[in-house]
Amino acid sequence: MKSKFLNSLILAALAVPGVAMAADAPEHTVTSNIGLVSNYLYRGISQTGGEAALQGGFDYAHASGVYAGVWGSNVSWIGPLLGASNSSLELDTYAGYKGGFAGDFSYDVGYLRYNYTGVYPPTSTTKADTDEIYGALGWKWVALKYSHSLGDTFGMDKASGTSYVELNASYPIADMGITLGAHYGKQTYKGTVADALETAGTSATYSDYKLSASKDFSGYVVGLAYSSTNSPEGLGKFNNVVLADGSNIDNGKATAVLSLTRAF
Numbered sequence: 718m719k720s721k722f723l724n725s726l727i728l729a730a731l732a733v734p735g736v737a738m739a740a741d742a743p744e745h746t747v748t749s750n751i752g753l754v755s756n757y758l759y760r761g762i763s764q765t766g767g768e769a770a771l772q773g774g775f776d777y778a779h780a781s782g783v784y785a786g787v788w789g790s791n792v793s794w795i796g797p798l799l800g801a802s803n804s805s806l807e808l809d810t811y812a813g814y815k816g817g818f819a820g821d822f823s824y825d826v827g828y829l830r831y832n833y834t835g836v837y838p839p840t841s842t843t844k845a846d847t848d849e850i851y852g853a854l855g856w857k858w859v860a861l862k863y864s865h866s867l868g869d870t871f872g873m874d875k876a877s878g879t880s881y882v883e884l885n886a887s888y889p890i891a892d893m894g895i896t897l898g899a900h901y902g903k904q905t906y907k908g909t910v911a912d913a914l915e916t917a918g919t920s921a922t923y924s925d926y927k928l929s930a931s932k933d934f935s936g937y938v939v940g941l942a943y944s945s946t947n948s949p950e951g952l953g954k955f956n957n958v959v960l961a962d963g964s965n966i967d968n969g970k971a972t973a974v975l976s977l978t979r980a981f
Contacts, residue, residue: 749775752978757790760881760904761925761946763968764792764807774809784827785812794968795835795845799872804835804845813851823855829864831871843874858888866907873921876908898929898942923948923969931976938978945971 750773756763757770764770774788788809795804813827833845847870853862862883870876883902890897906921914921924947931940948969 744780746778747775748778748980749773750978750980752976754977755975756972757792758927758942758944758972758974760902761923761927761944761969762948763966763972764790764794766793766966766968767972768793782814782816783812784815786810792833795833795872799835799837799843799845800841801833801835801837801845804833806834808832808834821857823860825851825853825855825862827851843869843872845872847871859884859886861885870906870908873906873908873910876906876910878907879911880905880907894933896931896933898927898931900927900929901925936979938976938980940974940976940978942974942976943971944974 752772754770754772756767757765757772770790772788772790774786776784776786778784790807791805792807793805795801809829809831811827811829813825815823815825817823827850829849829851831845831847835845837844848867849864850867851862851864853860862885864881866876866879868877870879873879881902881904883900886899888897901924903924904922911921925944927942927944929940929942931938946969
């Protein structure tokens with residue numbers, strides 16, 4: 718309980734309202750956000766065992782296109798899968814550069830570090846912490862993004878070259894304050910663990926799909942999404958996890974997610 722309370726305080730601190738540094742077309746801008754979701758899904762896989770999550774972060778942006786930020790959420794998968802204790806917080810740090818060209822085209826390149834709290838047992842050699850670089854190309858309301866892992870990936874050791882490719886569409890209906898979204902992604906794992914799964918007749922590679930809709934109520938955005946994956950049952954790192962009490966959690970199953978977010 719003490720750990721969960723401390724994590725909640727940390728996430729609340731991340732949601733301090735942002736301040737623009739100048740009145741008109743600021744050179745430096747700081748914004749913040751806070752959200753509550755019924756289930757924290759990442760790349761189609763539940764990070765909270767189907768439970769709710771409190772999330773928040775803040776971002777810095779320079780007029781040149783340079784940006785950096787931090788974002789956090791409670792999670793629950795690290796303990797059951799990697800044996801770590803006090804492992805209920807994900808805190809991501811990132812930095813990059815974005816811009817546009819030819820009117821309707823945009824691009825975004827950067828680095829993202831997934832940081833996870835946790836005390837690992839002496840026999841554990843692989844932590845959940847993960848480093849990725851990414852690049853995205855957008856046109857109007859459609860964007861294609863590629864993320865590339867630099868080493869150990871979400872608890873899979875020697876997984877450099879693991880990648881995630883995603884196609885996202887976000888179409889705003891301005892006069893109604895509604896945004897419709899669609900997503901397809903493919904996670905492809907590389908390395909010794911992925912090779913072992915292939916040898917065993919399964920695969921670490923999977924795809925995820927999502928349809929979503931959200932509406933802005935005076936700055937409070939309410940969203941509803943439906944997500945599904947084809948994550949194979951043999952992929953024990955994420956799917957069909959058996960807990961210490963013998964219960965089973967399918968973290969890759971199809972599910973609907975409600976969300977409430979606010980940006981400042």
